[in-house]
Amino acid sequence: EDQVTQSPEALRLQEGESSSLNCSYTVSGLRGLFWYRQDPGKGPEFLFTLYSAGEEKEKERLKATLTKKESFLHITAPKPEDSATYLCAVQAPFGGNRDDKIIFGKGTRLHILP
Amino acid sequence: GAGVSQSPRYKVAKRGQDVALRCDPISGHVSLFWYQQALGQGPEFLTYFQNEAQLDKSGLPSDRFFAERPEGSVSTLKIQRTQQEDSAVYLCASSQGTSGYNEQFFGPGTRLTVL
Numbered sequence: 001e002d003q004v005t006q007s008p009e010a011l012r013l014q015e016g017e018s019s020s021l022n023c024s025y026t027v028s029g030l031r032g033l034f035w036y037r038q039d040p041g042k043g044p045e046f047l048f049t050l051y052s053a054g055e056e057k058e059k060e061r062l063k064a065t066l067t068k069k070e071s072f073l074h075i076t077a078p079k080p081e082d083s084a085t086y087l088c089a090v091q092a093p094f095g096g097n098r099d100d101k102i103i104f105g106k107g108t109r110l111h112i113l114p
Numbered sequence: 115g116a117g118v119s120q121s122p123r124y125k126v127a128k129r130g131q132d133v134a135l136r137c138d139p140i141s142g143h144v145s146l147f148w149y150q151q152a153l154g155q156g157p158e159f160l161t162y163f164q165n166e167a168q169l170d171k172s173g174l175p176s177d178r179f180f181a182e183r184p185e186g187s188v189s190t191l192k193i194q195r196t197q198q199e200d201s202a203v204y205l206c207a208s209s210q211g212t213s214g215y216n217e218q219f220f221g222p223g224t225r226l227t228v229l
Contacts (some may be wrong), residue, residue: 004156034218043118043205043220044157092115101172102147104156 002027004090006105013078014113021073021108023088029101031091033071035064038085040108047073047086078112085109118221120206126227127196135224138207139208139227148181149205149216157205163189164212196228 007025010081013019025033032051036044048057050066057064061082063074073086085107119138127133139146145164148150149157150173159173173183178197183189193200202223207218 006156029125036220043207043222046217046219051219058174070197089156102159104158106154 002090002092002101002103004088004103004105006086006088007107008108009106010109010111012111012113015074015079016077018074018076018078020075021086021110023073023105024062024070025088025090025094025103026030026069027090029093031093033066034046034089034091035071035073036087036089038087044087075110078110080112080114083110118206118208118219120204120224122224123222124225124227126174128229129196131196131197133193133196133226135148135204137189137191137206137208137221139187139189139209140219141187141205143208143210143219144186144212145152145209145216145218146183147207147209148189148191149207150167151203151205151223152176153202156228176205183229193226196226198228201226201228215221 003026007022008077018084034049035047038044049062055066055069061076065072087107091102093100120171121136147162150160151157161181162170163183166183180192197212203223205220205223207220209216209218
């Protein structure tokens with residue numbers, strides 16, 4: 001069964017304390033892996049798309065990496081405004097002539113203390 | 115518009131009532147997705163439109179759920195005879211291309227509470 005597992009479920013860091021969030025996936029034929037940020041009461045906001053193992057993307061204090069089994073979202077010297085839930089999603093073939101499926105993980109709730 | 119909008123933002127329904135949730139995607143976006151997000155969970159796929167065609171409705175939990183996008187722009191998700199387990203945030207997302215590989219832009223969601 002295709003699965004996306006994010007860890008940890010929640011993470012509290014001091015401002016400036018770097019860390020990494022993990023997204024492990026088991027799907028047949030990964031098409032793409034997406035990272036989103038979600039603030040309370042809002043819809044997810046797109047951060048990155050990764051397509052193949054070894055690929056890396058950066059945006060401000062965030063850096064996403066991808067291997068054949070997992071992705072990491074590295075946060076360098078975070079600030080309180082980085083506090084949010086970070087969601088990982090994968091896109092994989094359904095099989096046959098059906099469109100691809102998109103599966104989200106449950107997210108990691110990140111809280112940065114000032 | 116500047117982004118994806120959804121209405122209403124909050125909806126309280128009595129069990130057994132029908133509800134209709136609206137999504138206005140970004141103008142020109144071909145693809146439109148509906149997701150259901152329970153508290154503390156990630157979004158779960160419900161259905162996908164490419165223009166007015168509903169290409170995938172495999173995620174709709176029961177035949178009480180129905181979605182349409184008759185003119186290829188605005189979409190409505192209808193839930194008939196609501197049940198308590200339908201309580202969740204319903205998210206709409208749109209993307210420019212014809213596949214989900216493209217960045218999806220999400221609306222703020224409609225929080226449905228069924229009493």
